[in-house]
Amino acid sequence: MNGAESLVRTLVAGDVEVCFANPGTSEMHFVAALDRVDGIRCVLCLFEGVVTGAADGYARMAEKPAATLLHLGPGLANGLANIHNASRARSPMINVVGEHATYHLEHDAPLTADIEMLARQYSPWMKTSRSAGEVAADGAEAIAAARTAPGQIATLILPADTAWSEGGPVAAVPAIPEREAVDEAVIDAIAAILTSGEKTLLLLGDKAVRARPLEDASRIARGTGQHVMAQTSNARMERGAGRVAVDRIPYPVDQAVEKLEGFKHIVLVGAKDPVGFFGYPGKPSRLAPEDCRIHLLADIAQDQADALARLADRVAGDATPDLTPAHRPGLPADGPLDPDSIALVLGALIPENAIITDESVTTGRNFFPATAGAPPHDWLQLTGGAIGVGIPLATGAAIACPDRQVIALEADGSGMYTLQGLWTQAREKLNILNCIWSNRSYAILNGELANVGAENPGPKARDMLSLDHPAIDWVSVAEGMGVTARRVETVPEFAAAFREGLAHEGPFLIEVVM
Amino acid sequence: MNGAESLVRTLVAGDVEVCFANPGTSEMHFVAALDRVDGIRCVLCLFEGVVTGAADGYARMAEKPAATLLHLGPGLANGLANIHNASRARSPMINVVGEHATYHLEHDAPLTADIEMLARQYSPWMKTSRSAGEVAADGAEAIAAARTAPGQIATLILPADTAWSEGGPVAAVPAIPEREAVDEAVIDAIAAILTSGEKTLLLLGDKAVRARPLEDASRIARGTGQHVMAQTSNARMERGAGRVAVDRIPYPVDQAVEKLEGFKHIVLVGAKDPVGFFGYPGKPSRLAPEDCRIHLLADIAQDQADALARLADRVAGDATPDLTPAHRPGLPADGPLDPDSIALVLGALIPENAIITDESVTTGRNFFPATAGAPPHDWLQLTGGAIGVGIPLATGAAIACPDRQVIALEADGSGMYTLQGLWTQAREKLNILNCIWSNRSYAILNGELANVGAENPGPKARDMLSLDHPAIDWVSVAEGMGVTARRVETVPEFAAAFREGLAHEGPFLIEVVM
Known part of the structure; x- marks a missing residue:
């Protein structure tokens, strides 16, 4: 079993079921191994921005990483913009980037680039495999890193000779740490703010905009007479009839500032201190009022749903969530589309x-x-x-x-x-x-x-x-x-x-x- | 005049006539300045890979740089693969990359990225403007850097507030150093090799595959009974009837090795010691025979045409170049396309x-x-x-x-x-x-x-x-x-x-x- 096959088998063993791919010469052994290993679906994309954007969409829905297969530095570069988006969505992703054979690199062949420099800023985990024997273990580490909260980009750079040389055994994925639970002291502190009588906003992002945490947030808001809102952009929001509808901070800075007016406290749950998408002349970067204090209930790596549930138990009393009734608008009459x-x-x-x-x-x-x-x-x-x-x-x-x-x-x-x-x-x-x-x-x-x-x-x-x-x-x-x-x-x-x-x-x- | 306009006027003064663009919010002042400044043609492209690839094609034919206009880190990332190609073609290019306003960066808005990290490996000249007053001078430096042999990528990162704040005066482009002439001692040494009786190859790339230097190379080969060949891939070769036709090193490694068999010397003129495009199991990375010695007549930053002309004067005697007669093949008969x-x-x-x-x-x-x-x-x-x-x-x-x-x-x-x-x-x-x-x-x-x-x-x-x-x-x-x-x-x-x-x-x- 060569290094490439040891990696493919490790991916399958690590529950990676899909690989979005745009392969080239340096990835041919990985591609060839697909026929010897069942359990992974390889999806061809004709541009690497499609590869990485698809891996993002897959991860948001499957709640686990796909692999990508990319061809050297320029192939990774083509995928970077959607890796940027995935990184901001906290989507787990395992990038396998082919590289020249280790001994070929010094010759500066036309496709040679510093792949690590391109990958580094988006890849909390990044490694170039040094030998075929290490590829499987490197792959297992990459899977674990991708799956570790908040969900990360892991980039494994695979020199061609580590793919074609005799590899090591399939590697087991190290234990994935559980999401950290929020300290009881934090729940206490946020409960005190919510019940202080000062106008407070629960600002939700990340995993807090799924159906169940939205219900808890709604109970908290109703039980305390406070407010709840979501970030402008969210990786995956569960919504519709029978769920809690939540306003988002508007994109235009002026509207956002107006919407946040009067809040004395903003409590972040998987969200960030709200800022404008861009800076504009004479407009603020931060959107909250100057005298508004920012607090953290749970960050993106923590268990946001659990924190909201515990907070709701503490402060919501008998309040029920504000569930949206089933309602469809009528189709508008004939007319132009706007x-x-x-x-x-x-x-x-x-x-x-x-x-x-x-x-x-x-x-x-x-x-x-x-x-x-x-x-x-x-x-x-x-x-x-x-x-x-x-x-x-x-x-x-x-x-x-x-x-x-x-x-x-x-x-x-x-x-x-x-x-x-x-x-x-x-x-x-x-x-x-x-x-x-x-x-x-x-x-x-x-x-x-x-x-x-x-x-x-x-x-x-x-x-x-x-x-x-x-x-x-x-x-x-x-x-x-x-x-x-x-x-x-x-x-x-x-x-x-x-x-x-x-x-x-x-x-x-x-x-x-x- | 704001910083953006001072830059556009500096580009025009520096003979930059074309800007390939895919602008976003952070580039709006640059775009707005286009209407106040004549002399620059702005070409909209719907993806940044088109922007940078077009700038490469422009530079290869115009023999001077175009500007590009790119939107923050992801916009640059989308253009990197063709910047990689341009860099290998030694095409001059001036990338203007919009960036968040300086004071907005610390807030880590969604599009924030380390642009310099993305640009660095391809940009021998790179700078982030610090204030509107410096933008014009930075732009002039970028033009000079791009134009300096061998032709370079210059990347100017332009924070939005340096574009919209009051800028300095239009800046003059510093003097561009002439291409360095090859030392007479080098001509002597190469002349000695060519006339030594040992089988020698003149290997041409870069500017040496234009019509005139090809003629000189052909005279040298004929006059000395030696050989001439071009690299596999060339940024711009002048060819056709009345010009010198030159073989290229084949892409497949086995064919390339065979073609280079028997050469005792390879003399590089704007070319590199030939290597395989990829490494393959059991095949060499370097394509020249083991006992073949590599010599340099002129590197990519030197005056390759002048070096070949002087060398021809030294060794070619009365030899005339091997000009290709005008000849068109007949159209093939009906049949499938291959x-x-x-x-x-x-x-x-x-x-x-x-x-x-x-x-x-x-x-x-x-x-x-x-x-x-x-x-x-x-x-x-x-x-x-x-x-x-x-x-x-x-x-x-x-x-x-x-x-x-x-x-x-x-x-x-x-x-x-x-x-x-x-x-x-x-x-x-x-x-x-x-x-x-x-x-x-x-x-x-x-x-x-x-x-x-x-x-x-x-x-x-x-x-x-x-x-x-x-x-x-x-x-x-x-x-x-x-x-x-x-x-x-x-x-x-x-x-x-x-x-x-x-x-x-x-x-x-x-x-x-x-």
Whole structure:
């Protein structure tokens, strides 16, 4: 058994069931080993940003890491933007990056790069295997690191000769430390704040926006007369009818500041002291009022659900959670498509147990109210701000949950970054309904020009924000990659195409012209 | 004048005429300044790999740097693979990377990353501007660094507040050092080797594969009875009728070793001691015979053309260069398309003064003989092995040379990496004829599986190399991005579509089904 095979067998033994891959020469032994080892599904992606974004989506839904297979430094570089997002989503991921044979590196062949320098900032665990005999043990360590809270990126760099030389035995994954429980003293302190009479916000992120901790947070808020809110962007929120609906901090700084006005305390649960996505002239970086004090109930590595449950027992009394009743908006009448009418169509038609991946950027800012009473579903957002995650994220989520309908809400600007993911959706026959908001611009930047004080843009500046001339024909692009597609321009057309897409087996794409 | 405008004006004053851009919020002031400053053409690309690959293609043809405009760490990361290629092509490039406002960085907003860590290995010059007053001077330094031989990547990181605050005056570019001339003693020594009677190879790369130095190299070889060859991959080779045709070191290690057999000396001119693209079990990393001695005539930073001219004067006597007579192969008869018949069609139809960008990978290995006698043209190759450069490279070359026909020879696997470049070709109405070799596989890897000793691949391994199911419909994909396209399956169809593409105004794409 060579080193590559010892690694593949170790991954399987460590419950890594999926590998998203874009291999090259240096990864050929890993690829060849797939035929000798059962238990791992290898999914080919035609660009590494799709590989890593899919691994992120998989991890968010499967609650465990996928492996990625990447080709040397440039292959890793192509995947970094979505590794950035995954890192901010606290998604576990095991990157296997092929490298030149150890003895070949000194010759500086064309593809040579310092892979560790590229990987380091996103990889709390990173190692270059030194010999074939160590590869399995390195792989087991990588699995353990990825699985350790809060969920980490582990990058294993595999020189080709450590893959093809005789390897060691399959390695067992070291014990994964449990999430740390929050000290009772912290529960005491937060309970005191919540019952102090001063206006307090429970700010939720990470694992605290799942159904059960949201219920506990709601009980706490009701029992104490306090408030609960979620971060702007969340890796995976469980929501819909019968669950607790929670407001998020708005993206625009002014709205966020207004929303946080008057709070004397913010209690963080898997969230961070809220800050603007960007700095703007004359606007604050921190969003909370100056006199607001920030407290920590549970950080991203701790057991946030347990902390909320214990806190609820302490302060919520008999309060029950504020569960959202089942309610679908009516389909709007005939008319053009805009963010409001789109939200109503989504609210009316999202099926039970759907997984929504949302990279809508501007179009999607107000999707939450209209969809709050739709049947229970998961909502996955862009966590790191590096656009191009949506199509890959949906792809990975569908691999993780083959029995659930995935709905990808995607802006045209961000969709173009990693459109190659559509091909993988077709190849794997994934039930993904892709909706592309085709406003033919980097719409967010029109607002941002003004926000940063660059008023009265001229034709050259406006041209840099426009995706018109030529307008992208998403139907043609999608069908070229094997995905059935429709273009819609009105509410009834969108609703009809949405229903068709849900009924369709395999991926489907709707170009929503706005 | 704010810092951003002081930078744009400095770029214009420093003869930077083009900026390839994918801007975001942090770059809005740079974008807004474009309307207040004439003299710079800003080209929007929908993915950063297109931005940097286009800047590479521009630099190879314009012989001067373009600027790029990239959005924070992830935007730079998306452009790194083609920066890797540009770095190996010694293409000058000035990357302007937006960054959070200096005071905003400490808050670790979602897009925060260590940009310098990402840029460092490819950027001999790199700086983060500290204040708006310094931005112009930093920009001038970046221009000078990029232009300094051998041609460098310069990365200027621009915090948003240094862009929007009041800036300093336009800065003048420091003097660019001349390329160093090779010492006379070196000419003496190489002359002695060439006339020693021992079998010697002049190995050319970098600037030595342009028309004039190739003539001198040919005179030297003829005058001394010695040999001349070029590196496997070259940033820009001038070739065709009336020029010197030169063999390249083959990509496959066994063929390369065979070709270099018997040489006692290799004299490098802008080239490196030849090594295999990858290491393979039981095969050497270095390609030259063990007893072959490596000598340097001129390195990539020195004046290679001058060195060859002086050496020719010394040793070539009356020898004339071996100029290739004008000769086009006849168009092959009706039949299927394969690498050989494709090469003949290219040889028959390449127009005078064409710029060929070649990322053909396997299909293109034997294109040289059939095209050697075609009218004079430039041939640009993938220099760093990071696939995905072809479509962007053609885009940048066409911006640099609006009066010349660009022909992009592209494999389907590598083309999918940066297919967004087709949209920029359509938007800018560039005369680019894209030929996609649609073999529906990562064909190179089928051979590489065997080369690395991974014999008898099973269905899972073979599946990782196949781009079939679904086959990509390149006509549909291209037309979706505004590029006229045809699919061809026979020699006459290809020839007819090729002629149509040449006559067509704006970009054109031929899917060549193999």
